Amino acid sequence: MDVKTGFFYLFSVVLLFAAFRVITARNPVHAVLYLMLAFSQASAVWLLLQAEFLAVVLVLVYLGAVMVLFLFVVMMLDLNVDSLRQGFWKHFPLAAAVGVVIALEMAYVLMGGFFRQMPAVAQTAASQVSNTKALGILLYTEYLYPVQIAAVILVVAMIAAIALTLRARKDTKFVHVDDQVKVKARDRMAVVKLAATQPAPAPAPPAETAPTAAAEKKA
Incomplete structure (x- = not known):
């Protein structure tokens, strides 16, 4: 070795x-x-x-x-962690069965790949270029459909994760996009009619002032 x-x-x-x-x-x-x-x-x-x-x-x-x-x-x-582990043994048989199925599928795919010969075109391309370029040639020629399927599965998984974890909060203000699109000008602005001119208010009569201290001395 x-x-x-x-x-x-x-x-x-x-x-x-x-x-x-x-x-x-x-x-x-x-x-x-x-x-x-x-x-x-x-x-x-x-x-x-x-x-x-x-x-x-x-x-x-x-x-x-x-x-x-x-x-x-x-x-x-x-x-x-304690709350996450509750019900572990309850779902263990189903999880173990799924794990065994996935392991068998991976073993089947890997063993089939080990014994399968690379196409002559791919071997020639891989021998003439760097490993990075050879990887790109294999991904987008022989394995084009598996790559696209994997990309679609990842996008679906991402959308499913967002849909499962997104929760509407009651303490936040949320406006639907449909309501924003269908809004009209009259719904946002109210026109109030007012008179063009209004009479000026009458001046208030002067208040009687108390006699000053000097006037009291003269008296």
Whole structure:
């Protein structure tokens, strides 16, 4: 076993351990940290496979942006873990069945990909260009439809997450867009008719002043 194979097994073992701890850690912050460790080990595996572009993107996008955002959100939300774990064993059989189905599907896809030969056109293109360009050629030629399907699924998941978590607050003022579009000028402004000119008010009679102190002395 050479050095490259040894590093591959080392990174793979740490990756599997970190992925297992992500779903078993009791503290959400620890789970996020283990997920960051898993991404770093996956990036190292990409480097061993000479896919530098994927490794750098994994570090910059996920470790540098997404996971830091996750960490800040988890730390600021102050989640109550005990309330989240209520009913865990109630839904465990269904979750385990779904997990087994997903694992079997992934095994079927991966094993089929291992034994399938790359097309001659793709091999020729991959041998003549860099790995970044070869990845782009594969994504937008052979795997064009899977990429588009994955993009649609991600958009649907994002919309579903927003729809499930969005709650209307009673203490905020909200105006429907339809009401704003259908509004008329008379609904926003009231015209009050006033007379053009009005007579000036009569001057008030001068008030009688009390006698001054000098007039009292003369008297």
